[in-house]
Amino acid sequence: MATIHDVAKYAGISIATVSRALNKPEMVNAETLERVMHAARKLNYFKNDAKLQNVKNNKVSLGVIFPHITSYYFGELYSGISRAAQQHNIDLVLYELRNENISKQGLEEAFAFSKRHMVDGILLARNVPTAYDEAFERLDIPVALLLGTHESAKLPAFKVDDIRASFDAVSFLVSRGHRQIGMISLPPTDQMSDIVSRLRGFKQALDFYQLPFDEASVAYGNLRFDDGYSAMKELLASREKTGITAVFTVADEVAIGAMRCIQDAGLSVPEDISVIGFGNLSIANISTPKLTTVEQPFGNIGEEGVKYMAKVLSNPDHVEKGNFYLPYKIIERESVTERRALR
Amino acid sequence: MATIHDVAKYAGISIATVSRALNKPEMVNAETLERVMHAARKLNYFKNDAKLQNVKNNKVSLGVIFPHITSYYFGELYSGISRAAQQHNIDLVLYELRNENISKQGLEEAFAFSKRHMVDGILLARNVPTAYDEAFERLDIPVALLLGTHESAKLPAFKVDDIRASFDAVSFLVSRGHRQIGMISLPPTDQMSDIVSRLRGFKQALDFYQLPFDEASVAYGNLRFDDGYSAMKELLASREKTGITAVFTVADEVAIGAMRCIQDAGLSVPEDISVIGFGNLSIANISTPKLTTVEQPFGNIGEEGVKYMAKVLSNPDHVEKGNFYLPYKIIERESVTERRALR
DSSP: OOOHHHHHHHHTSOHHHHHHHHHOGGGSOHHHHHHHHHHHHHTTGGGGOHHHHHHHTTOEEEEEEEEOTTSHHHHHHHHHHHHHHHHTTEEEEEEEEOSSSOOHHHHHHHHHHHHHTTOSEEEEOSOBOGGGHHHHHHHOSOEEEESSOBTTOOSEEEEOOHHHHHHHHHHHHHHTTOOSEEEEEOOOOSSOOTTTHHHHHHHHHHHHTTOOOOGGGEEEOOSSHHHHHHHHHHHHHTHHHHOOOEEEESSHHHHHHHHHHHHHTTOOTTTTOEEEEEEOOGGGGTSSSOOEEEEOOHHHHHHHHHHHHHHHHHOTTOOOOEEEEOOOEEEOOSSOOOOOOOO | OOOHHHHHHHHTSOHHHHHHHHHOGGGSOHHHHHHHHHHHHHTTGGGGOHHHHHHHTTOEEEEEEEEOTTSHHHHHHHHHHHHHHHHTTEEEEEEEEOSSSOOHHHHHHHHHHHHHTTOSEEEEOSOBOGGGHHHHHHHOSOEEEESSOBTTOOSEEEEOOHHHHHHHHHHHHHHTTOOSEEEEEOOOOSSOOTTTHHHHHHHHHHHHTTOOOOGGGEEEOOSSHHHHHHHHHHHHHTHHHHOOOEEEESSHHHHHHHHHHHHHTTOOTTTTOEEEEEEOOGGGGTSSSOOEEEEOOHHHHHHHHHHHHHHHHHOTTOOOOEEEEOOOEEEOOSSOOOOOOOO
16 A cells, blocks of 8 residues: 555655645645656555545546537447446546547646546547657556547557448448449548548448549538538539439438438439438438438447446556457438439 | 534534544444535535645536436537536536436435535536425535426526427417417426426417317327327327317427428428427437427526536525526527418
């Protein structure tokens, strides 16, 4: 069991200073405080502190760091996390990343929050570039990724294999007779992104089935309904040239926007153009027509993340790295049908 | 500034026992622990505890207790709360109520979580019956309600006036020439519920416009898409008798289910039957047709709750009670049109 002496020794700071840092933090400078807190955490000093223990009531807490609380998938992922957390008697502490993109500063704020709230582990729903590794090392709390991956694969990541799932979505359209297939994708960026890798799966499938790839068959936009609507408008404008009869979209909300655009142009889904989504969010079931889509098992992804964390927290030597792919499947509803001649 | 002596005096317990309760809680019985913690909280004892202060870094935390994380409105309410919390430099700590209905036990668990995580105030998104008053008194942390109300009106509640808003939704249909108006409602229950009070607003409006109320024009169900679908099926079955040309629904998701049911029956929205929703969730904008609906200002409701709490926390004598109604408005899209003859 670590004492204040151990903390002082580890931090290379006098006992008096450590005591001051712990009891009157406003009297020490930020760097010293950081060193002391790091040592205290490293040595599990706080676990011995009955008063903190009492307040926390011995319950393990897991931080959940999430962008886009308003997105449709948040609730589905969170309820998987929540279900598993209840089973493992773990408290959850949610933090919303406010920027669309996970800036380093945004992440540091999330980590500071997590430390203030004494979480024992963190589930982060985001891709993590290698450039951020140092921030994770300083954090010194175990982290698992959900939906995203770590560029240098040093963190465990729970997700579906986006490339394979996209390949299979295109195969599904091919199996329905479609040969001219369009895609609505996120714009490719420098930063590695799983959603962008869906475009790779799309291209691989065209290649595999020896179908033509035409730049005009791919439109780019963000992930909301309106983005899908405008991207589809572009695809319709070049339709005489491309002859597309089906569209693969990177997200359900985009697919629903695209369907609406097709309908507003006086065409019908799926008779004139079939549309397949990605996600299987609950909105897929309330659109007209109901959306055929690739199911991402959000609930299971959340559960697996919590289960992994429960293992790590009961045995800190248990560390796993790399991507853990969960199974996906295609949910067939009403938005894809057999190809028919272009009208 | 409270000392351990003050806590002992307030609790009527010896200093040694208080010290034991604070430092080795496992050595005292639950009742004693409860008394000590109550006294310590009451006297702000923990505020003097540098170690806790340090961990919390002087930041105020607000607990957010919420049912239905997966519901479409959660994100919209939470992002309003989150925006205001950031402005006031407040940390949020979310807790999901897992039962559809706020059982007393569920609430007690949420309160225990809030205490473990040392929140300074609580925003609760729920109706609270008088029978729960005692639990709130024991809680001893200020609470404000969002969307719901307190039956005995002892807690501040931020919401729209559901009766008036429903009255206005019906008025809107009347202004478009509709005279036979149906409703899809939550089943009336003993427990007071704001959503149920939308049925009262509906009836008051029929009364005001001297329109007939026919039991067969009201169907009951829960708040999801499928519930709206089946309720609409009932309304269609009795349509020859009731002659309804428009339907007021208690929630957007219900409205979208109802629209789909109408379409599946070979009728069209709004030409054959107009539909108006309640909420103005983001799904209202992605349905076909886009949904005309009563806007509940979820974001503002969240912000007002946080602002109130910031006031209370900076001045504990500042207490307000009762309902604070926020403005709503009708958002006109595509699902309501002028009445035409029954076909």
